[in-house]
Amino acid sequence: MSNVLVVAELSEGSLKRATETCVTFAKDAAARTGGKVHGLVLGQGVDGIAQELAKRVDVVHVVDQEALKDPMAETYAQAIKAAADAAGATIVTMAATAHGKDVMPRAAALLNAGMASDILGFASDEGMAMRRPIQAGNVIATVELTSDIKVISTRPTEFDPAPEAASPGEVKALSVELAPPKTRYVKFDKIASERPDLTDATVVISGGRGLKEAGNFPKLIEPLADKLNAAIGASRAVVDAGWVPNDMQVGQTGKVVAPNLYIAVGISGAIQHVAGMKGSKTIVAINKDPEAPIFQLADYGLVDDLFKIVPELTEKL
Amino acid sequence: MKILVTVKRVTDYERKVKIAPDGSGLVTEGMTFVPNPFDEIAVEEALRLQKQHGGEVVVVSLGSKDAIQQIRQGLAMGAQRGILVESEELDPDAVARVLVKLVEEEQPDLIIMGKQDTDNDANQAGQLLAGYLGWPQATFASKVEGLDSADEKAQKPGVVIEDGKATVIREVDGGLETLQMDLPAVVTTDLRLNHPRFASLPGIMKAKKKPVREIPVAELGVDVTPKVKTLKYEEPPTRQAGVTVGSVDELLEKLKTEAKAL
């Protein structure tokens, strides 16, 4: 058997869209290995999620145990290994979210598998070579995993969410014996936000150091985002300065976004930032420096003072 | 407390590497090399923990002989000694397996690594190592009140060690997560953990005399056959620069009619 196992991720009791994008990759992979697409749901009280995932894959394995209540790499990696064995999987894949990045390499160690991170897709119509960005996205590498079992994390912006199938797949309960954990989940401090998720939003407004101070995010960026029902992102500079939460950093070492419209306000366009947004459909840059590198990739550039432009733009929308 | 810190030699992130015309590799001649920025944060965190708890900080790098420069930078910041495993460029899995061997020898209480190397952007080695060792892991370590906090100004570590346990704040999607781990454990750093110090001149002088053990990878008896093979390197598709618009009205007009983005 050479099935493909997709590890699901939950967000506040529902299936993450990123997982649905990973199913699309998994289907492509299964067509190449001649296997089926299996899903894996881990947690406690997650039967509803398993039913939801079953609409998109052939078989769902669900490990519903108290020890998996909180997503910890130590326990989750063991459950992934057990499920991969149960599913007869030769490919184990998950979206390259923060959770996916944390748990999948650990699962790879337990599976004695090679791992390719942040895959953009297969390199050609046949074979298992894949493309992935390296060097802050300045280079695309074509890589191949030589191990029997292959672990792959997929970049969510590169795949459409898989549609529901005509009839749902089978849901199978799996019980896994976990070693007593040496990690305790203390707490999760959630950033409260009414806005669309940065990685799912159709419009993203990002602010940078040009905004001068923390107070200008609520003053200038939020009203504009309200008008466009946009998510708000940021450059590393302003996240480091503590103006906005860490979770808003767009870039090589933050989140990768590819909205329909990306508006960069007071951001210079360092390669590390560009790595996280250059897949956006339309890019607008507002920056007073005509030499700012962001203009090299913006579809529409406005060379002017953001303190004048942003309020005007918000008002005219 | 003994802390092992890994430092990878990477190309300077401010410069763009060139791809060999036949796509078989990257042209690193003429490039400048630096310690991976996340690894500098790792060294800094280790030194702060050492200040609190005593013990030793050991800097490890795997790579060409030249990686000794990056080890010396860690020693100049204040680490006590270095280990250079001489090898070809290894994949994260081979790095982790070599580190398993060193961990057996060194028996550290804590391993601090970067979350990702800025050349390869893999984000794997720390998690692989923790998996192989069966140790707990806390990736993407951050500081609870950020880089602007009083704790950072006082150069306090973000990782809290007490009674043989490490408490770590992690940057995850949607917020910050707190984990507590039994030691020994693996931590990987994110950008908001600390501001790494610069090496002082006396530090640089002292570093020259600090011991660095150099071991050819073959001597460690670890199979380093890569599980990830790179077949080809290419330029990404480039985006065309667009147009400069003169006013908000013109921008709105273009977004509506041309880009159909509104």
Ligand SMILES: Cc1cc2nc3c(=O)[nH]c(=O)nc-3n(C[C@H](O)[C@H](O)[C@H](O)COP(=O)(O)OP(=O)(O)OC[C@H]3O[C@@H](n4cnc5c(N)ncnc54)[C@H](O)[C@@H]3O)c2cc1C
């Ligand atoms: C290891 C590593 C990882 C990194 N990862 C990331 C990452 O993931 N994401 C990321 O974003 N960065 C990342 N960086 C940082 C990156 O290199 C840049 O330092 C950062 O993106 C700069 O942020 P900025 O554009 O807000 O600030 P700056 O570069 O300072 O740019 C500010 C801009 O605002 C403009 N401006 C100023 N005033 C006004 C005004 N009144 N009106 C209009 N425009 C104005 C200026 O002309 C300037 O172009 C990373 C760096 C390293 C070393």
Ligand SMILES: Nc1ncnc2c1ncn2[C@@H]1O[C@H](COP(=O)(O)O)[C@@H](O)[C@H]1O
């Ligand atoms: N060749 C190496 N030498 C020393 N440390 C390394 C090496 N490769 C990876 N690491 C460590 O592992 C971390 C993650 O790297 P990677 O998995 O390659 O993104 C880096 O930040 C380093 O701390």
